[in-house]
Amino acid sequence: MLREVPWRFIKSLSGKKEREKTGMTVVEGPPSVMMALETGVDIEYLVMSRSFFSSPSGAEVSRLLERGPAPRQVFTVPDELFERMSETKSPQGVLCVVGVPFRFKETVPKSPWDKQLEVVGVDIQDPGNVGTLVRTASAVGASSVVFLGSGADPFSPKCIRASAGTVFRVAVRSPRRDVSPTGYLLKRRSEGMEICKTVPRRGVSPWEADLTKSLCLVFGNEAKGLDDEVLSVPGLEISIPMPGGTESLNVAVASGMILYEALRQRMGHS
Structure with missing residues (x-):
């Protein structure tokens, strides 16, 4: 089991070649990460900054984690380290790494229409x-x-x-x-x-x-x-x-x- 967040690997997934090589991508920001948790996507790593973890949004992510299914690894890291991993100008404090194509543990997207x-x-x-x-x-x-x-x-x-x-x-x-x-x-x-x-x-x-x-x-x-x-x-x-x-x-x-x-x-x- 990993003891330290694989931040260099996560950072590398900003490049398309690395995503194609590993079959993984990064999901960043509360709306997208929460949607991944709600829909039961198979998550490899979930990373939160310390300030995000103690925020209301962090509490909501923690509640979703309790409901499961759980990511393979969950990390809470210093804000400075999270900023190094993030590719956004204003990091929002939470990201996860998922496989592509997405693997759903529970809920699979389904259209409501009979005709495609x-x-x-x-x-x-x-x-x-x-x-x-x-x-x-x-x-x-x-x-x-x-x-x-x-x-x-x-x-x-x-x-x-x-x-x-x-x-x-x-x-x-x-x-x-x-x-x-x-x-x-x-x-x-x-x-x-x-x-x-x-x-x-x-x-x-x-x-x-x-x-x-x-x-x-x-x-x-x-x-x-x-x-x-x-x-x-x-x-x-x-x-x-x-x-x-x-x-x-x-x-x-x-x-x-x-x-x-x-x-x-x-x-x-x-």
Whole structure:
């Protein structure tokens, strides 16, 4: 059993190569750590700073620890050491290390819908957009969120923080780089999924589309959108009307509008 916190190892997980090599990542901040504890994720290490441990949030984490399942190792460390481990500018005093993909000891995320609602992000670069996409997908009860292409790693500490821990509430997947977005979408289509691609213009509006089917909602890169190869996959193209003349919407905004239209339609059909 470890007597000292493996802070150098934890610090190294800020790098993608080390995360891929070890199959582990860091979850930092009270909302995300508490969500990990509440959903029963298998936690390797949990680390609290001394000041956090004695705070109300620290007391809440301690209560969650008592309810179990327990991490393999729990450490309380001096604030200065915690700051060395943290990759944030303003450390919040608590982090944990979990395996990727996440292993749930008790609760497994489950969608409330009979028809699948899968959210697909292609080449999404910004960790904030990745986290927001996961958070919104979780809120509407999506069955899964899949990230394809060369975008941000959804299991990076930044993306997990941006999701406010909802990455533990919905199944998130990031297939190998040799899985092309087009190949993945064609496979899903062969499995009976409707492919709905979001485009800036000339598509059907979300409220005119039938979003109650088993479908993949596909969102593209922040600057370039979906490339021609992905757009060649047979399916529906959806555009949000912009009568004010704006060229495009941020992917986080667009995904929120379309996903909540899907929720509205599904609630009316449930």
